[in-house]
Amino acid sequence: MGKERGDRRAHVHDTELGDAVARAQQGDDTAFSRAYRIVHPPLLGFLRGLVGDDAEDVASDAWLEIARDIGRFRGDGAGFRAWTASIARNRAIDHLRRLKSRPRATCLEHDLAEMPARQDTAQEALEAVSTQQALALIARLPRQQAEAVLLRTVIGLDGVTAARVLGKRPGAVRSAAHRGLKRLEKHLAPLRGQGRVTDSAPHALGGAR
Structure with missing residues (x-):
């Protein structure tokens, strides 16, 4: 997956x-x-x-x-x-x-016992667009969601470590990442329909090693 x-x-x-x-x-x-x-x-x-x-x-x-x-x-x-x-x-x-252009903060994150299992859907879709497209889409998310998604998918941190970086509870970060990925699914759907999803997939979204 x-x-x-x-x-x-x-x-x-x-x-x-x-x-x-x-x-x-x-x-x-x-x-x-x-x-x-x-x-x-x-x-x-x-x-x-x-x-x-x-x-x-x-x-x-x-x-x-x-x-x-x-x-x-x-x-x-x-x-x-x-x-x-x-x-x-x-x-x-x-x-x-x-x-003086700090993005507007999102509403207070709700702690969740665990992230829903369908996180893979948006992550797989992100791997089918170019790195530039993916980062541009993530940048459109509310800040807390963008940070959570970036730390999980680009830096590759687990939920507990990402929460430590952000100074938040793991459940809040899981919630932010899940909501961010769900928003990305909505953004990616029109791209797929217009044939703008490319095959230059950025396994590079996580960066060339």
Whole structure:
């Protein structure tokens, strides 16, 4: 299913990433470059969904902080993805505040015991459109839903870790991701009908590794 494929893509390099981060913390510049090449593409996709064309600038700020503070990081490859996503999100929020164009917040999220099973439908549909199309559609979601979907599908975080990044309860993040994916299904339906869904699927939505 779509979610399983996304999870495999998100985690396939976590062992390699964890090793690269450990060596980078010892001052190995080549290892830091490898960690950057693994993490940067999905991180940039995440930022494009938050700040659009300013993503490159915000990513640069985030990587300056990541490089400065990498010695303080404790964890594995998956943990590093979450840590870098949290830094990038904070830089994006700062950027939006400076522009005084922070997206309108959604209503208070309701906690759910568990996410409904049909999350796969929209995720599979997202894999059938171009990366640019997918990120543009996600960017149209209310902010909390966009963040939840981006962290789950682009960064590849599980619900608990995504909730930690967002400072929310896991149930609230599951609810936001589910509602966001349901909205995306509605946006994708006309594209499918008009034949605008492409085959240049972005297994790249999660970023080239």
